[in-house]
Amino acid sequence: xxxxxxxxxxxxxxxLKIMLVENLSLEDINPDDIxxxxxxxxxxxxxDSLDAVEIVVMLQRNFGLEVKDMNKGKEIFxxxxxxxxxxxxxxxxxx
Amino acid sequence: MSDEKLKATTKKRxxxxxxxxxxxxxxxxxxxxxxxxxxFVCSYYLVFxxxxxxxxxxxxxxxxxxxxxxxKIYYVYKLFINQxxxxxxxxxxxxxxxxxxxEDECNERLNSLFNxxxxxxxxxxxxxxxxxxxxxxxxxxxxxxxxxxxxxxDNAALKDMLDIDSEREGIKIISPAGYLGGxxxxxxxxxxxxxVSIMGDRTYGSDSVEAYFLGQKxxxxxxxxxxxxxxxxxxxxxFSARVSNKKYRVFYPSIIQxxxxxxxxxxxxxxxWIQEFAQNLEDYAAEYPFQWFxxxxxxxxxxxx
Numbered sequence: 001x002x003x004x005x006x007x008x009x010x011x012x013x014x015x016l017k018i019m020l021v022e023n024l025s026l027e028d029i030n031p032d033d034i035x036x037x038x039x040x041x042x043x044x045x046x047x048d049s050l051d052a053v054e055i056v057v058m059l060q061r062n063f064g065l066e067v068k069d070m071n072k073g074k075e076i077f078x079x080x081x082x083x084x085x086x087x088x089x090x091x092x093x094x095x
Numbered sequence: 096m097s098d099e100k101l102k103a104t105t106k107k108r109x110x111x112x113x114x115x116x117x118x119x120x121x122x123x124x125x126x127x128x129x130x131x132x133x134x135f136v137c138s139y140y141l142v143f144x145x146x147x148x149x150x151x152x153x154x155x156x157x158x159x160x161x162x163x164x165x166x167k168i169y170y171v172y173k174l175f176i177n178q179x180x181x182x183x184x185x186x187x188x189x190x191x192x193x194x195x196x197x198e199d200e201c202n203e204r205l206n207s208l209f210n211x212x213x214x215x216x217x218x219x220x221x222x223x224x225x226x227x228x229x230x231x232x233x234x235x236x237x238x239x240x241x242x243x244x245x246x247x248x249d250n251a252a253l254k255d256m257l258d259i260d261s262e263r264e265g266i267k268i269i270s271p272a273g274y275l276g277g278x279x280x281x282x283x284x285x286x287x288x289x290x291v292s293i294m295g296d297r298t299y300g301s302d303s304v305e306a307y308f309l310g311q312k313x314x315x316x317x318x319x320x321x322x323x324x325x326x327x328x329x330x331x332x333x334f335s336a337r338v339s340n341k342k343y344r345v346f347y348p349s350i351i352q353x354x355x356x357x358x359x360x361x362x363x364x365x366x367x368w369i370q371e372f373a374q375n376l377e378d379y380a381a382e383y384p385f386q387w388f389x390x391x392x393x394x395x396x397x398x399x400x
Contacts, residue, residue, distance in 0.1 A: 025361055041275070048302075049276035050318055053325045056282040066286065073279040 005088070012084040019062065020045075020080075023054045036080040044079070052077060059083075065090050117183060121192065126340065129183045130176075137175035141168070151175070153392040157309035158384055173385045180337070181225040181388070188228055197232040198338070199345040208329055208350065209237045215285030217330045218292040219319050219372065222388045223379055224335035229345050230292075233333075234265030242284045242291045244269045244277055246299070278322070285326050293319040295332075295372060296389045304366050306373035309380065313373065313393040320368045324353040324361075330368070332375050336383045348375040 017031035020040075024047065038044040041052070055077065059065045065087065067073050076086045113136070121129040141148060151171045159167060187193055201209075208216050218241070220226045234241045243266060269277040269284070269291070281291045295315065303314035323330045330351045336344045351371055355364050380387060 049271075049278050050321045052275040052278045053282055053322050056279060057325045060286065066283065067279055068283050069279075074274050077275065 009084050009088055012087050013080050015062075016080055016083055016087070019058050020055070023058055024051050034080060036084070039079055040077060040083075055083075059087070063087050063091055118186070118190075121183065121187065126183065126187060126193075129187075130180055133176050133179035133183075137172060137179060140175055141172050147175075147390060150390050150392045151387075153394060154309075154380075154387050154389070157311060157394065158380055158387075160310075170385065174387060177337070177385050178388050181228065184225060184337070185228050188231070195228065196342040197229055197345060198342060199229075199233065199236055200347065201236060201345070205331065205347055205350070206237070208331065209290060210239070212288040215287065215289050215291060215326070215328050217285070217319050217323050217328055218290055219295040219330050219332045220292050221294065221296045221332075221334065221376060221379075222390065223296075223376070224383065224386050225337060225343060226333070226335050229335045229343050230266060233345065237290070240265050240267050240289060242267045242269050242281060242289055244271055244281055244291060244293045246271060276318075281322065282326060285322075285328050291322075292333075293322070295319055296376075296393070297391045298393070304362065304369050306366065306370040308373040308377055308393070311394050314395075315369050315373065315393065317365050317369055320351070320353045320365050323351075324355055324364070327354075332372060334375070334379050336379075336386055348378065 013036050014031070017034045017036075020026065020034070021029055021031050026045075029045075034045060040055075041047050041049075047055075056067055059067065067076060067086075076082055117129050117132060120132050124131070148171055151174050152167065155167045155170045155174075159170060162170075184195065188195065230241065230243070245268060269280045271277050273280075284291050298314055298316045301316060304317050305312045306315055307313070308315075319330055322328075330353060331347055332349045332351070334346055334348060336346075338344045349371060351368050353364070353368050355361050
């Protein structure tokens with residue numbers, strides 16, 4: 001992986017963590033406490049399906065990305081890492 | 096919610112043989128003949144279906160607190176009969192044996208909301224009246240498909256007879272049983288300017304918020320309002336009511352535009368929107384007391400918070 005890509009992915013992960021805490025009102029959680037490889041839903045961060053709506057909207061508003069495919073959704077929404085990969089790949093393709 | 100209470104909403108009622116009798120009666124004697132059978136069948140359920148009796152009584156006790164116990168039993172019986180009529184009406188429409196007159200009170204403002212290509216709209220439905228019977232006509236009226244977020248029907252016999260949870264012209268189903276409860280599909284549909292219908296009454300044991308309803312705190316699901324607040328879409332409350340043997344009324348008591356205030360806990364905002372919906376529902380129960388088919392004790396304490 002190139003240094004540039006690594007750097008960009010780190011930035012996206014940080015951005016996503018901050019957005020999650022702000023948009024989902026996770027008052028007791030500090031963005032730095034979120035492990036980037038832990039599952040977002042169920043065990044892990046413990047988000048529910050309604051939180052997923054906020055994440056879908058967050059991706060649209062902040063990155064102009066729309067998740068249409070349910071099957072891909074399962075992979076994309078697994079963790080901060082998978083979300084960041086999706087954002088990186090798709091914003092890179094756009095620009 | 097206890098398993099027993101949850102069973103009331105998902106329990107299988109009616110088998111293929113029983114439904115066959117209704118089909119034959121409808122064919123031979125028309126709607127009146129099929130309705131006539133209900134008086135016997137519902138007597139059986141009144142005596143033996145204790146779970147459904149108890150959840151209906153939870154509503155009747157609050158709607159008619161001062162009435163005698165015998166009258167309340169009669170009211171539960173009326174609820175059973177009316178629900179049976181609803182099912183027969185749906186089969187009557189779906190099987191192409193006839194139609195009902197639908198008096199839809201959709202106005203200019205609602206029409207422009209429903210037909211906004213930039214922004215979708217959430218239609219909040221309730222198990223009162225007969226939303227399934229009026230949905231095909233609603234879809235035709237607004238000239239666009241309606242996405243329904245709904246659980247698959249558990250009763251195979253009823254599912255086959257009424258074509259429940261099958262897509263047909265103008266109606267598309269999103270199943271909450273899928274990954275993340277179908278939110279990816281419904282958020283996409285709203286983004287495309289479509290209408291997404293969500294049920295606003297039964298919680299099925301999931302998280303709920305409280306609102307005053309018929310004098311006491313009751314529990315309501317709040318998915319519609321959270322989705323609306325996140326996506327910026329309005330919530331239109333749709334009620335239907337059977338006003339005669341050949342006519343249904345469709346009306347829209349409120350349009351709510353959920354937006355978090357930012358000054359308080361988001362849950363408090365949600366409770367405010369739910370209270371407005373509960374007030375609409377209370378007005379409905381005052382006007383159409385025997386068209387309440389929620390089949391869940393929404394006042395019960397034991398449930399997930």
